[in-house]
Amino acid sequence: MMNAKPETIDQGRRTFxxxxxxxxxGLLIGFYLPGASRLAExxxxxxxxxxxxxxxxxDKDGRVTIVVDKSEMGQGVMTALPMLxxxxxxxxxxxxxxxxxxxxxxxxxxxxxxxxTGGSASVRSSWDRLRKAGATAREMLVAxxxxxxxxxxxxxxAEHGTVIHPATGRKLAYGALADKAAALPVPQEVLLKDPKDxxxxxxxxxxxxxxxxxxxxxxFGLDMKLxxxxxxxxxxxxxxxxxxxxxxxxxxxxxxGVRQILPIDAGVAVVATNFWAARKAAAALTVRWDEGPLATxxxxxxxxxxxxxxxxxxxxxxxxxxxANALKGAARRxxxxxxxxxxxxxxxxxxxxxAHVRPDGCDVWVPTxxxxxxxxxxxxxxxxxxxxxxIHTTFLGGGFGRRAEQDFVAEAVQISKATGSxxxxxxxxxxxxxxxxxxxxTYHVLHAGxxxxxxxxxxxxxxxxxxxxxxxxxxxxxxxxxFTSVEGAANLPYGVPNLHVDYIMHESxxxxxxxxxxxxxxxxxxxxxxxxxxxxxxxxxxxKFRRRLLxxxxxxxxxxxxAAAKAGWGSPLPKGIARGIAVAEAFGSYVAEVAEVSVxxxxxxxxxxxxxxxxxxxxxxxDTVKAQMESGIVYGLTAALKGAxxxxxxxxxxxxxxDYPLLRMDEMPRVxxxxxxxxxxxxxVGELGVPTIAPAVVNAVFAAxxxxxxxxxxxxxxxxxA
Amino acid sequence: xxxxxxISLTVNGQLHRFEIxxxxxxxxxxxxxxxxxxxxxxxxxxxxxxCTVHLDGEPIRSCxxxxxxxxxxxxxTIEGLAANAGxxxxxxxxxxxxxxxxxxxxxxxxxAAALLAKNPNPSDDxxxxxxxxxxxxxxxxxxxxSAIHHAAKMKGGA
Numbered sequence: 001m002m003n004a005k006p007e008t009i010d011q012g013r014r015t016f017x018x019x020x021x022x023x024x025x026g027l028l029i030g031f032y033l034p035g036a037s038r039l040a041e042x043x044x045x046x047x048x049x050x051x052x053x054x055x056x057x058x059d060k061d062g063r064v065t066i067v068v069d070k071s072e073m074g075q076g077v078m079t080a081l082p083m084l085x086x087x088x089x090x091x092x093x094x095x096x097x098x099x100x101x102x103x104x105x106x107x108x109x110x111x112x113x114x115x116x117t118g119g120s121a122s123v124r125s126s127w128d129r130l131r132k133a134g135a136t137a138r139e140m141l142v143a144x145x146x147x148x149x150x151x152x153x154x155x156x157x158a159e160h161g162t163v164i165h166p167a168t169g170r171k172l173a174y175g176a177l178a179d180k181a182a183a184l185p186v187p188q189e190v191l192l193k194d195p196k197d198x199x200x201x202x203x204x205x206x207x208x209x210x211x212x213x214x215x216x217x218x219x220f221g222l223d224m225k226l227x228x229x230x231x232x233x234x235x236x237x238x239x240x241x242x243x244x245x246x247x248x249x250x251x252x253x254x255x256x257g258v259r260q261i262l263p264i265d266a267g268v269a270v271v272a273t274n275f276w277a278a279r280k281a282a283a284a285l286t287v288r289w290d291e292g293p294l295a296t297x298x299x300x301x302x303x304x305x306x307x308x309x310x311x312x313x314x315x316x317x318x319x320x321x322x323x324a325n326a327l328k329g330a331a332r333r334x335x336x337x338x339x340x341x342x343x344x345x346x347x348x349x350x351x352x353x354x355a356h357v358r359p360d361g362c363d364v365w366v367p368t369x370x371x372x373x374x375x376x377x378x379x380x381x382x383x384x385x386x387x388x389x390x391i392h393t394t395f396l397g398g399g400f401g402r403r404a405e406q407d408f409v410a411e412a413v414q415i416s417k418a419t420g421s422x423x424x425x426x427x428x429x430x431x432x433x434x435x436x437x438x439x440x441x442t443y444h445v446l447h448a449g450x451x452x453x454x455x456x457x458x459x460x461x462x463x464x465x466x467x468x469x470x471x472x473x474x475x476x477x478x479x480x481x482x483f484t485s486v487e488g489a490a491n492l493p494y495g496v497p498n499l500h501v502d503y504i505m506h507e508s509x510x511x512x513x514x515x516x517x518x519x520x521x522x523x524x525x526x527x528x529x530x531x532x533x534x535x536x537x538x539x540x541x542x543x544k545f546r547r548r549l550l551x552x553x554x555x556x557x558x559x560x561x562x563a564a565a566k567a568g569w570g571s572p573l574p575k576g577i578a579r580g581i582a583v584a585e586a587f588g589s590y591v592a593e594v595a596e597v598s599v600x601x602x603x604x605x606x607x608x609x610x611x612x613x614x615x616x617x618x619x620x621x622x623d624t625v626k627a628q629m630e631s632g633i634v635y636g637l638t639a640a641l642k643g644a645x646x647x648x649x650x651x652x653x654x655x656x657x658x659d660y661p662l663l664r665m666d667e668m669p670r671v672x673x674x675x676x677x678x679x680x681x682x683x684x685v686g687e688l689g690v691p692t693i694a695p696a697v698v699n700a701v702f703a704a705x706x707x708x709x710x711x712x713x714x715x716x717x718x719x720x721x722a
Numbered sequence: 723x724x725x726x727x728x729i730s731l732t733v734n735g736q737l738h739r740f741e742i743x744x745x746x747x748x749x750x751x752x753x754x755x756x757x758x759x760x761x762x763x764x765x766x767x768x769x770x771x772x773c774t775v776h777l778d779g780e781p782i783r784s785c786x787x788x789x790x791x792x793x794x795x796x797x798x799t800i801e802g803l804a805a806n807a808g809x810x811x812x813x814x815x816x817x818x819x820x821x822x823x824x825x826x827x828x829x830x831x832x833x834a835a836a837l838l839a840k841n842p843n844p845s846d847d848x849x850x851x852x853x854x855x856x857x858x859x860x861x862x863x864x865x866x867x868s869a870i871h872h873a874a875k876m877k878g879g880a
Contacts, residue, residue: 074823074860206819213824214815215807216760216800220825223759231754256726256743274754275763276746348764348772348825348859397762397825398859429765623819627865631822634861657769657857666850668863 062175073399088134115372120684221367306443314504315480321498326458330449341644349397361388401514437513454538488523528695580699589683597700603720632689734802744790771856
């Protein structure tokens with residue numbers, strides 16, 4: 001997801017914590033954002049009205065409800081965020097209740113500029129404000145107890161949902177104090193715990209959603225049910241940019257349960273009482289598409305265009321020294337062309353959205369990563385004011401950046417408005433695979449100049465590819481550079497005295513979007529493979545070569561050394577197995593991975609073991625960090641070893657897991673994750689495991705076979721012997 | 723166009739009667755007719771395993787099983803696997819913190835429960851063979867494997 005630039009977003013905005021008495025009793029802690037805010041990086045204007053959105057509710061029975069303003073897509077925020085509150089509030093995590101936040105100004109992600117879960121930013125964007133919210137509630141409850149007993153607040157202590165006056169042994173539970181606390185003034189300065197006193201943060205905590213996910217209770221968007229709800233399947237033009245020409249309902253309306261078939265912006269909607277009826281009817285429709293100018297587009301053509309464009313200079317993303325001259329004088333030059341394909345997100349839960357449009361407003365139930373944009377989209381499509389649109393976030397069956405998009409929201413709202421009923425739009429797996437916003441396909445030309453000692457004196461990297469921000473947020477493109485297209489390349493960590501990175505933006509018409517780890521997913525593969533090529537060219541050990549070049553980057557060096565040590569780098573391996581290493585910085589965190597790999601005679605890659613070292617600064621839930629690294633490794637391994645999205649006749653050739661396969665359990669390596677102990681500022685974790693796994697594997701393949709793979713996914717033909 | 727017929731089947735111990743086209747996939751009968759949404763749709767072509775339920779105790783892919791094939795038989799879904807999520811597999815799943823997004827996990831649990839019913843002490847190869855058809859995009863495979871071993875021990879010790 002998008003990288004964070006906090007300094008340009010938070011300037012000049014102040015946040016007041018507000019407390020009110022809740023309807024029905026109890027204490028409600030909220031945030032108040034004064035005045036209208038035109039956020040520097042966002043494209044929406046927030047309403048000026050006072051909005052005391054709640055974060056914590058404590059009722060008269062002492063029940064603590066924590067509002068979670070981030071979407072739970074597997075990354076564990078439904079547990080990590082309440083941990084921040086519970087720590088300062090002095091309640092046990094196991095007893096808290098949680099609710100997902102509605103769309104609201106208070107829930108704007110300060111690192112992103114709108115209410116959106118992404119950028120691996122959930123925990124680090126919540127670190128301060130959720131602890132402050134918890135501490136504020138705690139201090140007000142202590143004040144209420146002190147006032148009740150006529151003692152000093154300093155002589156009271158909060159623990160496990162109770163305020164205690166140790167001198168007299170008096171106790172009052174939070175429930176008994178909530179009403180009184182709500183009437184007290186809100187402290188503007190609160191004391192946060194010293195990290196050495198943390199009892200919850202930093203320790204593995206059982207996920208609050210696990211029990212719901214083992215017995216079928218967890219409600220995903222696809223599971224929505226409402227009285228009178230209809231289900232819709234949409235036929236969309238298979239060619240990018242094509243439009244509906246005409247359609248023939250034929251026998252479709254005769255399918256039992258079908259209610260209506262109508263044209264919408266996205267194509268043709270088939271609306272029925274249940275999914276299977278809609279699906280059957282959709283198959284019976286004859287639809288004619290005006291395929292448009294992209295009907296002959298192919299992956300081969302895109303690749304040829306990239307190669308041609310790469311012969312000219314692009315917009316400069318990074319320039320240090322004089323790489324062109326340094327290359328001329330180098331003892332040895334290495335050049336390489338790398339290419340990576342489009343990739344689909346392939347969330348296990350296909351896209352879906354449920355909407356109910358009424359004359360006075362709209363409710364949307366959706367597995368979304370972007371409540372803010374969803375509210376704006378629904379308002380626009382329904383033709384109602386945004387503050388009459390309620391967004392209800394369900395559990396997400398995977399997100400990976402796909403569910404920050406608004407296409408499925410617009411469809412559901414449009415169909416509900418047209419039919420006058422609540423409507424759930426369900427995408428089939430084929431719809432999901434063919435109508436994605438893909439991880440960009442990109443083309444890379446690199447040159448390096450080595451000195452006589454084999455160390456690099458110059459490094460140039462030209463990237464050709466589409467720009468995500470040109471669609472999503474064009475005002476963030478500066479000097480023709482989309483920073484998401486060059487991340488991982490422009491911030492090359494190595495101490496190379498002459499560095500030049502440039503970028504040529506080219507749109508082929510294939511929609512592109514944020515895919516887990518974004519620019520780093522492709523650029524780190526390229527840079528960590530190329531630096532490995534340089535190491536081998538100069539007969540240097542790939543680990544030692546990198547370490548030498550990272551002398552001025554202690555945190556990169558730290559994870560590199562930790563991964564190498566835990567992997568036993570340099571120690572003997574069984575015959576046929578070799579190691580590869582890669583290191584990167586992304587989302588404010590640092591990661592290094594070592595892969596142990598063997599290759600069969602017919603070219604099959606087998607990954608036996610992955611050792612991962614992660615430095616994400618301070619850690620909230622270490623088990624979540626470990627799980628997210630495991631998860632990112634699998635996500636990246638699928639990209640390294642499995643399918644690609646290819647284009648032919650202007651359409652995606654793949655459709656389901658048969659032709660866009662995912663890594664299976666019997667292909668899964670042993671994975672060990674080591675978390676670097678750190679007191680540094682929190683870095684992101686959700687996407688961190690992805691960037692280094694593909695290069696680690698490709699580097700191990702080279703070590704095992706002497707063959708350098710410069711295109712993903714690795715194919716049998718690349719490595720087949722004899 | 724297949725016409726509706728009368729079909730009866732038992733789901734989680736309860737008898738249900740439908741007037742329904744016999745080729746309707748069992749998955750959609752469970753989800754849309756009975757409101758049992760724990761069984762998931764992931765691919766519709768029996769490749770991902772998210773739709774796994776038990777038919778007379780055997781694991782099947784409900785997305786390609788016509789409801790007529792379940793007529794007169796006993797279907798068990800994730801909701802009916804055990805009271806209070808008390809099946810050793812479910813307890814092991816929580817103890818090992820297996821789920822991330824959770825969408826594939828109903829299918830994983832049903833497949834794992836069926837494996838352990840047949841093979842109380844599976845090897846890693848046995849687990850691969852039984853479980854590799856259950857896809858997980860979040861990559862929980864190593865924890866699924868640990869949890870199956872954990873559940874096998876729990877069952878053994880009971």
